[in-house]
Amino acid sequence: MSARPTPRQEAAAVVDAVLADLPRHRGVVVDSPPGAGKSTLVVKAAGHIAETGEPLMIVAQTNEQVDDLVERLATEHPDLPIGRLSASGYITPGRILAHPNVSVAGKLPDLGDPAVVIATADKWAWVGDRTWPWAIVDEAYQMRSDKLLRIASLFERSLFVGDPGQLDPFSIVDGDRWAGLSWDPVQSAVAVLLRHNPDLPVHRLPVSWRLPASAAPVISEAFYPFTGFRAGTGHADRRLEFTVDGMRTCQDRALEEAAASGWALYELPSRHTVRTDAEAVRATAELAVRLLQRGPVAYSERGAHPVTAGRIAVGAAHRDQVAAIRAAGVPPEITVDTANRLQGREYDVTIVLHPLSGRRDATAFHLESGRLCVLTSRHRHACVVVARAGIPELLDAHPSAEPVQLGVPVKFPDGWEANQAVLAHLSKHRVRPDR
Amino acid sequence: MSALTALAQLRAIRDGVAQRITTVRHCHVSAQPMVLIPLKLAGEAAAPLAAMVGTDPGHPRLLVVPQPRNRDLRFAFAAGLAEVLLPYVEGFAKSTETVERRSGEPYERCLDAPQILVPNRSAASFVGLLGRSTRFRRADGPYPVHPSVPLLGRWLTYFADRSQQPGSSMLLVATEALSLHWATGQSGLEDANLAALMGWIDPPPGTSGRQAAEEAEDPLLWPPAGPATDPGFDNEVLGPAIRAYEEAPTDRAVDRVSQALRTQLDPTWRLMWRAVELLRSLPEGARVKDRWEFDRGSFTRFTERVAEGGPPQARRDGAVGAAARLAGLERARAGYDVQRAHDDPLLMAEYRLTGEAFAGTVTSADPEHSEGEGRSRKLRPLVTVRTGDPVRLTPGTVVGSPDRRGHAAEIVGIADGEITLKIVKGMGRGKTPVPGSVPEPGERVSYTSLTDDFQSSAALPDPERTPWTHGGPPQEYVPSDDDAQEEWL
Numbered sequence: 001m002s003a004r005p006t007p008r009q010e011a012a013a014v015v016d017a018v019l020a021d022l023p024r025h026r027g028v029v030v031d032s033p034p035g036a037g038k039s040t041l042v043v044k045a046a047g048h049i050a051e052t053g054e055p056l057m058i059v060a061q062t063n064e065q066v067d068d069l070v071e072r073l074a075t076e077h078p079d080l081p082i083g084r085l086s087a088s089g090y091i092t093p094g095r096i097l098a099h100p101n102v103s104v105a106g107k108l109p110d111l112g113d114p115a116v117v118i119a120t121a122d123k124w125a126w127v128g129d130r131t132w133p134w135a136i137v138d139e140a141y142q143m144r145s146d147k148l149l150r151i152a153s154l155f156e157r158s159l160f161v162g163d164p165g166q167l168d169p170f171s172i173v174d175g176d177r178w179a180g181l182s183w184d185p186v187q188s189a190v191a192v193l194l195r196h197n198p199d200l201p202v203h204r205l206p207v208s209w210r211l212p213a214s215a216a217p218v219i220s221e222a223f224y225p226f227t228g229f230r231a232g233t234g235h236a237d238r239r240l241e242f243t244v245d246g247m248r249t250c251q252d253r254a255l256e257e258a259a260a261s262g263w264a265l266y267e268l269p270s271r272h273t274v275r276t277d278a279e280a281v282r283a284t285a286e287l288a289v290r291l292l293q294r295g296p297v298a299y300s301e302r303g304a305h306p307v308t309a310g311r312i313a314v315g316a317a318h319r320d321q322v323a324a325i326r327a328a329g330v331p332p333e334i335t336v337d338t339a340n341r342l343q344g345r346e347y348d349v350t351i352v353l354h355p356l357s358g359r360r361d362a363t364a365f366h367l368e369s370g371r372l373c374v375l376t377s378r379h380r381h382a383c384v385v386v387a388r389a390g391i392p393e394l395l396d397a398h399p400s401a402e403p404v405q406l407g408v409p410v411k412f413p414d415g416w417e418a419n420q421a422v423l424a425h426l427s428k429h430r431v432r433p434d435r
Numbered sequence: 436m437s438a439l440t441a442l443a444q445l446r447a448i449r450d451g452v453a454q455r456i457t458t459v460r461h462c463h464v465s466a467q468p469m470v471l472i473p474l475k476l477a478g479e480a481a482a483p484l485a486a487m488v489g490t491d492p493g494h495p496r497l498l499v500v501p502q503p504r505n506r507d508l509r510f511a512f513a514a515g516l517a518e519v520l521l522p523y524v525e526g527f528a529k530s531t532e533t534v535e536r537r538s539g540e541p542y543e544r545c546l547d548a549p550q551i552l553v554p555n556r557s558a559a560s561f562v563g564l565l566g567r568s569t570r571f572r573r574a575d576g577p578y579p580v581h582p583s584v585p586l587l588g589r590w591l592t593y594f595a596d597r598s599q600q601p602g603s604s605m606l607l608v609a610t611e612a613l614s615l616h617w618a619t620g621q622s623g624l625e626d627a628n629l630a631a632l633m634g635w636i637d638p639p640p641g642t643s644g645r646q647a648a649e650e651a652e653d654p655l656l657w658p659p660a661g662p663a664t665d666p667g668f669d670n671e672v673l674g675p676a677i678r679a680y681e682e683a684p685t686d687r688a689v690d691r692v693s694q695a696l697r698t699q700l701d702p703t704w705r706l707m708w709r710a711v712e713l714l715r716s717l718p719e720g721a722r723v724k725d726r727w728e729f730d731r732g733s734f735t736r737f738t739e740r741v742a743e744g745g746p747p748q749a750r751r752d753g754a755v756g757a758a759a760r761l762a763g764l765e766r767a768r769a770g771y772d773v774q775r776a777h778d779d780p781l782l783m784a785e786y787r788l789t790g791e792a793f794a795g796t797v798t799s800a801d802p803e804h805s806e807g808e809g810r811s812r813k814l815r816p817l818v819t820v821r822t823g824d825p826v827r828l829t830p831g832t833v834v835g836s837p838d839r840r841g842h843a844a845e846i847v848g849i850a851d852g853e854i855t856l857k858i859v860k861g862m863g864r865g866k867t868p869v870p871g872s873v874p875e876p877g878e879r880v881s882y883t884s885l886t887d888d889f890q891s892s893a894a895l896p897d898p899e900r901t902p903w904t905h906g907g908p909p910q911e912y913v914p915s916d917d918d919a920q921e922e923w924l
Contacts, residue, residue, distance in 0.1 A: 026903065125893030145905070146758035150893050152902035173764040177599070183754035183905045185761045196906040274438075320789055323827040 007207040007232040014203055015041055019048050021201050022159060029140070029160045029190055029202045033229040034219065034377035035210020035346060038161055042138055043072050045159055049134045050080055050115050057132040057155060058118040061139045065344060066118050067096055069138065073116065074099035083111035085119035085127070125150035136161065137189065142343065144169040145192035146185035160190055165223040165377075165413075166343050167370035180407030195409075206230065210346050210380055212238040214262025222421035223373040225413050233301055240307070240349070240381040243295035251283075251290045254431040258349070258382035259296070265426040268433065270390035273358035276324040277388070283433070284353050284386045285328035288314050291349060291384075292331065298348050298381050307381075309333030311348040315375040317355035317366065325353065339374040350379040354387035356419065362398035367415035372422060385426055392423055437785045443618035451643035453617040453635040458781045460717035462612050463604035463727040465550035469523050470495075470707045472554055472700055473561050475662040476503040477669050481564035483512050484664070484673075485693075487700040488519050492708040497700065501680040501692045510580040513569050517583035524549045524590055528738045548605060548727070548734040551594055552711065554629045554660035554703055555610045561662040562606065563595030570747040577919040585747065592748050593737050600764065602726045602771035605734065609710045616717060621648060630657035633706050637713060658699040660706070668699060720778035726771070746912055754905040755898045762892045773885040777837040783881060790827025792883035793854065795820040802873040803866075804857075814866065816858045816873045818844070820880060823852060833859070834882040842872065844882065856882070 005013070018041065021028045032038035042058070049056045060066045063086075070084050074096075084096065084104045092104050105111045108127055119127075121143055135155035137143065141162035168188060175186035182195040194200060208216050209232040216231035240259040246252030251266075258264035266287065268280055296307040313335040316322050326336045335347070339355075352375045355366045365371075376383055400416050443454040469490045476482040482503040489495045498515045500508050531543040553559050570588025572580045598606035614626050619635035625648070626632045634647030642650075651657045654665035664673065672695045680688035752760060776782045776792070786792035801817040828834065832846045834856070842861035846854060863869035874880045899908045 122893070128894075146761055146895075149754060149758050149902065149905050150895060152904040153896055153900065171761065171765060173601070173761065173768050174599075175761070178752060178757050178761075181751060181757065183757060185754075185758045189904075193904045196904060320827070323790065327827075 007230065011037060011205060011207045011232075014205055015044060018159070018203050019045060021203070022049070022157070025200055026157050027160060027193060027197060027200045028158075029194065029200060030162075030205065031164050031202060031227065032161060032205045033163060033165060033208055033224055033227075034373070035208045035380075036205035036229060037207075037209055038138070038163065038205070039069065039072055041205065042069065042136055042159075042161055043076050045136060046073055046116055047077050047080070049136075050077065053115075054133045055113075056116045056134045056136065057124070058116060059121050059124055059135060059137045059143075059151065060118065061121055061142050063090065063120060065139060066120055067093055068344075070102055070118055071095050071099070073118075074102050077101075080116060081112070081114035083108075083114035083117040085111065085117060085123050087120075087123055121147045121151060124154060127154065130154065131156060133157070135159070138162070139344065140190045140193075141166060141188045142169055143189040144171070144185065145183065145187050145189050148189035148192065149183075149185070160193065162188075162190060164190070165219075165370060165373045167340060167368065167374060176405070179405035191409075204229075207232045209233075211377060212262055212379075212381060214238075215377070215379065215383065218263075218422065218425045219373065219377050222418045222425075223369055223377075223413050237301050238381055239299040241297050241299070243297060243306075244293060246294065250431055250433040251287055252294070254287065254384055255291055255294060257429050257431055258384045261429050262382050263426060263429040264382070264384045265430045266384060266386045266433070267430050268357075268386070268388045270388055271358060272360045273388070275318055276320050277358045278324075280353060280357055280386055280388065281321065281324045281328050284314060284316075284351055285325050285330050287351050287384055287386065288312060288330050288334055291351070292334075296349065300380065307348045310335075312350070313337070313342060313345065313347040313378055314351045314353075315339060315342050315378065316353040317371060317375075321353055339371045342378055343374050345378055346380065347378050348381045349383070350375070351384045351386065352376060354385050354391065356391045356394060357387040359394060362394055362416075364402060364415075367398075367400070367419060369413050369415040369418040372415075372419060376422060392420065395419055395423075438788055439781070439785055440618050444620060447618055447635065447644065448620035451620075451645055452638060453619045453632075453644055455616060456618045456781065457616050457717075457720075457775075457779050459720035459779050460714060461615055461720050461723060461775050461778065462607060462714070463550070463719075463723050463730070464607075464711060464714045465547070465604075468550040468552050468607075468711060469520070470552045470704065470711075471520075471558075471562070472660065472703050472707065473558055473565065473662050474664055474696065474699065475561060476500075477664060477666065479503065481561070481568050483509060483565060485696040485700065486512075486516060487697075487704050488516065490523060492704075495700075495704050497693060497697055499689070499693045499696050501684070501689045502677055506578065510569070510572065510584055513565070513584045513587055514581035517581070517587035520551075520587060520590065521583060525738075527734065531735070543735065544728075545731050545735045545738070548731045550605060550607060552607045552609055552707060554608075554707060555627055556608050558660070558662055559595060559598045559606055559608050562591050562598075566591030566593075566595055567750075571750075571914075571918040571921070573914065573919065576916045586741070589741060589747050596748070597730070597733065601768040602774070603730055603733075603767075604723075604727060605730050609707055612714060613710060616714070619648070620645060628652075629660040629703065629706055629710070633710060637709060657702055660703040661700075664699060668695075720775070722774040722778050726774070746914070749912060753898055753909045754901050755895050758895055762895075766891075770887055773887045776883065776885055777887070780881075783837065783883065786883055786885060787824045787881075790825050791885065792881060793820070793822045793824040793826045793828075794879070794881035795822030795824070795852075795854070797821075797874045797876050797878045797880055798853065800873055800876055802862075802868050805866075814862060814864075814868060816862055816868055817847070818856045818858065818874055818880075820854045820856065820874075820882070821852055822854060826854065828884055832884050833886070834884050835886045836880060836882050838880065839872070843886075 082102045103111050132155045135158035137160045139162050140160040141164050171186045178184040183192055204227050206229050208229050213231040213235045220228045254264045254266045298307050309331050310333050322336050330336055443456045447454045472487045474485040476484045484503050485499040487495045487497050496519050500512045527545050527547050527549050530546045533541050534544050535541045566588045569584050570592055572585050574582040594606040597603050610627050610629050610632055617636050630651035631648040634651045635644035638644045638647035659665055676692045676695050798821045799819045804817045806813050806815045830846050834844055836842050844856040844858045847857050848855045862872040901908050
């Protein structure tokens, strides 16, 4: 009997299978849980396709994602000519300009004829009259299918990469009219692609290199109940220590709990509040400030480094909450943002204002499993969740009551269930402020 | 729910009467609207039972189906409805104006368009269902119908589709139009009951809104506004009347059904016209006219499509059609929200509360400030505004002003309630700004990051070039005898 393969072997086997499948199918889908090496796969596949000498187009969803990809590609393949198509208002960041093999232009002919062209889906939609033999669509689960419709005629075959557990695309208008249609325009690009082409191969990256051993099982069970993944590192590989002693205040205790176990639930007394709950906002901001004051140092398989403000993120559900937390005195170097904007990002420690904290109702927006999944899966070491008590009771009072639409595939995980699972785990790491 | 609406609801409870939540009216109310109150048979999805319809409050037309389970009678009802509705709709197509376009040929647009009022959202959905069940019928082949029936179906479908469009007033839902302007002391669900909502807004003398709304819950005093009827009425009055018709389909039996249904429809008919009066009494918002112009344009295009003999609207949106419709709806939604805020200081106050807008007094202005040198020198007037609003905009954000159309400014800095703005649009191309384009010290101004210029989305492929990811090109619709065989329940 052979031993279980190491995480590295397991992940490499999947990547090889993906690359082998590419020429055999019109489309290949790769599901990637948080931090499972999605970008690495994209860069590797891009290099692999470029070696064949055929041109490649890469589609990402936001300008930041495009820039991140350009930077990684240009670094790993310094001889590969890369073109970055941009909209008119785009200002090229210095990290892109630094690469001599990257050209930036607003129109395709101005790029020369690079082997790889990268742009956002919105930008690609304006490029007509040319067909690429290959495409890679990144963050394909965050792409709305109507965007794919606009660009699908540009490529012959494509690799779709994304994280099915993150936030679904959304619309400001009601999409019930199209519910159940196989080409429902408010569904994700992958959902529509697979409904029309059910025989396309779907691969899954099996290992999260970001999430620590304390988080991977929790996130995997709550948000990826049927596919699952494991952590690439063991409990002993990651450690978070403070160089400054605490005062044994409740905030210090929460931070210490998070450092020791990877999780902390900072639980304020139960109360119905407005969205920008002053007490919860202040607690969130104070935890971020206190964390920096404690001089945290992260030890991991990459060595040891101090956790600076740039390695810390604060996440919330709404923009006004973000603005309020920012205004409560969080150092400017710390990222404070909504779940939507934190997608695809990675930090050492995150502090999260729970989407259901202080609410009287649990709407579909607040129950969406992707929102909680994004917020609780950005960290390499620890995650502190700030919430008011009473969320399990709120969930019990608001079972999912969305009408069942005919012809709509059942989607897992159920947001209600996922919320309960995460809370059940967090309750083991509860710290209550002194009254 | 926004903070100001919540406050208005609390005030409604305290004062016992609905409170205005806007300063102007945000929907168009036609000079000659048509009120349509459809009823359906309980337990059926789209079996019409009756309709009260007309443009004259004093002379409603009552149409009934004495046995709603009978297919022929249903389509006879549809033909009757077509007799009222089609002349009304077609009457607007006669007078048109020529519209010049900056790019492209001038085109014709109807001077006015039809407006149909229904009591509630379910009635609007029922109009859509009725359209769905009639638009594929044909005057020949199996189960022939009157030629006006499929035409009625297309128009009903058009109106129902149009009512999904934010800002459109062609098919106006009375409860929604009223709730847009008044907050009551009851829940949103209760507001969907026209009688209860009107009770809060317009209680009879000597009665509080709450009492009037409570009375509205009694189906004997206020029969439901439809499309579903009161179960008590169904069992005790309607059921026996329909059975009597079954046994002897005489004029008397039809009369009995009609009389019964009239009692259910009359009160709602009066409420509908009272609602029209109430809405008319509000001053119209500045951009309502623009949105009605879009409605008129849409109506003209559909009239042309019908005249050209195009096929009925598809049963389901195709991949390309769905994406195009979604893009149109999103654009309308964004534009509608912004336009209302710009038209109405009370709605703008919501955005001031959330920090997306601010109002204040200009403390200083440098109207001839410029940036760049030589040929690239650009006029960029600077204005400082003092405000007490909790502003959450960041430097670099471009803001517009409801008071000046085409005016845009960029936030340069925010400190201690003083906001410095750099005007980037709407001050002319000269060395000095166009008079009046730069606010002067002492002037009261308001700015918001909500802007109406929505970026147009890229073109969609032709439907016959639908890509493989979306199922490939769709099959073309060919009318056939099978259409008449489809499930018609």
